[in-house]
Amino acid sequence: MLQRIQAISRSVWHGATRWVSPALLATVCAGVIAGWLLFVPPFHGLADNGDFYRAIFVNGLYKLKGYHMLGYINPQLGIMKYFNQTNAAIFSSQPLFVQAAVGLNKLVYSSTVFDLRFLGLIYFIPYLGAIYLVTQALTYPFRRIRSYLIAALVVLIFADSSFTLYFNSFFAEPGMLVLALYAFGAIMLLARRPTYHPHLLTAVYFVSVMLLIANKQQNAPLALSYAVASLGLFMICRHRGERLWIVAGIAGILVTGVLTYTLITKQFNDINQYQAVTHGVLLHGGDPSKKLKKQGVSQQFALMRNQDYYPKTFAAISPSSDYVHRHLNQKTGFGWIIRYYAQHPKQFRTLLDVAAGDMMITQVKAVGDYQQGTGHAAGEQVTYFTAFSSAAGAFFPRKFAFDLLLAVALAIVFAVGAYNDWQRRRPAGVLRFFLVLGLLTIFIFVPIISIIGDGDADLAKHLFMVPVSLDLILLLFVADLLNHRLWHTPKPGEEAAD
């Protein structure tokens, strides 16, 4: 009897796994979970924090009467009918997504009113593809219980509402999330399944990385990280022509990074430079007056501690005024700030700990997630499917020193796998090592660059790529541990026997 039940359950399991792969399961689950949040009325999203205008007006949209800031999301916007005179405030690949959404909206809904859900949809569809790719990269070629466990982990982490809420908003982050997942999935699949459209996947990898870097100014330094991550691709090249393509791809990534950096507008430079001082240099170090004087800046600027470039209420002087520009911004360049922190390492460590404390908190708490008239208070936060982000935000250690140790430990673990694979002439472990190394540089250097570049202003948003990278590494770690390929990649035959 017992044997029969076992036999039946085994055959059901085999039948089920034949039809539903872990990747498909993860995609369907993520689709249902995020789809309910984003599309079923009253749908959710993220409210305007004051930055949306950059994406709204450039793309031919305008704010309707009664437009909400901070408290509630705006389910609808107007579509401009006549000539749009707005220039792009920033160089970014984000308009590609928004334009697609506007086009789709015009095609199937209305040519005068824009429904925010079309933007959500434009991110949602590629996002599902990315989830599929990532899960496949982590589980291929297995369909064991542990593979489905990995799929569940992917859903738990990347279908978390703190990530998917971004889709219904004009932030640039959803594009970054989707593209980062594509890049990861594509390069890992290249390693794990070399016969599965290698050329297409390579192209997907490079295009996603370039779009990701061009998505936001602050992503410019990621070019270096992804250049490192791409080095592993040389391992899977068979002949010289392919190597040339890889070299061209890496060069493309670096050029995109440089372009994104140089196209940062003067206004943005001023904002960042100003806030790097008021929200960085002047913080956590007692009275900064004397230190400023010692570094050749008028000590009076110590009084600007904690001031925003765009004052939310009142200020003693306009930070965009000529006077501030001449006496503060022109004196406190990038080099000045680095020199300052070099002389005040304790203060810098404190700031890095602040960053480390913020990095796993992915939910944007500053703005509301609901629509008005749905019975929710202004600024209320969604708690639906946020278990992972809440737990990670609460329990991830808040010390940068820990992050450093973690990075070193992970690098060593993956380096062992790379060394073993190298000796056996198998590319997967080496490629994985470079990818992890690249993502670890994001994990470590993005907080440092954020502090130097913009202080603790907007820190949670500047660090967006950090939790994404760390989540990917940890997922990879757990998946490979479960699949017994952390220390070396088994031969194809061994895998089947395992």
Added chain:
Amino acid sequence: MRRQLKLWLVVLGLCLGLAGGLAVPTTAQAATARRVLIVYDAINPTANGQQKLAAVQRLLASLNLPTQTERLSDYQAGQLTNKTYQGVVTLNNWPQGRLTNAAFLRDRRQFTGRQLHIGSGLDSQEARQFGARRETLYHQQFVLRDRQNWQLLPFSTDLTLLSSLPHGTQTFGTLATQATSLPDHAYGVVRGRNGYLPYLMPNGFSLTVASRTIAALFGQTRTYRPLLTITHVTPYTNLRLLQQLGRRLAKAGIPFAVSTTSVAENTSYRAFKRFTAVLRELETENGVILLQAPVVGAADRKSGQILEQQLVGQLNQLGQRQVLPVGVSAPAYWNQDKLFRRYGLQRASLVVLLPNPTTTTFAQQDNLGNQYPQTWYGVSLRSFQTVQQSAQLRWSVPTALTVPMVDSTKQLTATVRQVTAQTIDWYDPSQQLTTRLDSASATFKYDHGEYFLNGRQIAINASSVALPQFNPQRKNHVTLKGYFRVQGWILWIFFILVTVVLLGFIVVGRRIYRRMFFNRSRR
């Protein structure tokens, strides 16, 4: 039933009568401060129209006249004729626009209060009230003369002037052209209850003549002495230069005011101590301090309380360090905003209205300009540089002549030279001024050079002051704070232990591994 109804009607009548009787004194009170209605056609920013409108609002405020500003298109029929206004000013900023409002023209014709027309578009009916002929002069450059002073004006495309003025008309200044064939015309004209200014400039010599015209129209003939005011001072200003400027002015015997913004936060820093020390020194050098309104980043209807907190915080922090502002200075638009007036300006008995910045951010704009016990008109000293003077200028409104704060030694020398070269008889606060300024918990008083804080006289000395701990840092209690503090250390120790154990295992494991082979080889 009917009787009951009657009783009710009687009671209601009584109540209404009583209310009416009570209302009488209020209307009488309102009558004492009836507003002047300013009606403008358009802002016309290309012709600096915003500053002109603000100049009219400021001038009337300085003459102790409350105002209400209305756009011509928003004027409603009957607004003027219901006797709530004591005067009406028609400001024509955009002659090419030819904007009209028939209801306004009709009401203005019937209006019996004082009427002032500024700018082009003086209609025949208005000209008739002056008993004069209109004459339009095209493409001329005029010289404005008044007594022995004159200033060359910028080129004007067209100007409507009045000629053949009847006897008994008051005129202010004359406009002469370079062509000798053309006769001179009057600039400001007042006849009875009507006044006319062919153009208005928010600064310079024209402004002094215009202000005299408006003052005369509203029956005021007092003259004032201007107060030298240093503007654009902030806590971030180069304090060494400010100190030197104060010393040089004191040496030249010129009393002055410093209009400065301040901060309410980070006041325990050395930088703030330095800032207040310099302001204290200025107070001892016959200078007075005006608290300048902060820059408005963003504002809405909730900003009133925030402004109140900020200003009270700033005043208290300054007051503790013996810097006692004698008044408040603000851009003109602050007087057109309900919240900025209530929480910003009304706390002071002396208000200096400065020109508007390029962007004006309102909290609750109501276009109702108020007057304060002393309202001063801020105008730059530089705009008087090209006036050819042979006599003292006459100031018909309380005027603050402003010089911007200098930013280099060179500018300092130039500014001091420019100020001392003037033959102006400067206003001396220590001889003439009495003011009062309210913070939430404190009252600052200035009386002929003496400072009072909450009624107690304060001796200002440049040396440092012992400070009571006014706003001690509030300590936040955080749960698990101790855990988070030691967490890093715990993790360090944990990692080190794990590494040591792992290394131990590696060593032991290697030994076992090797022994395995050695044993085998021995066998």
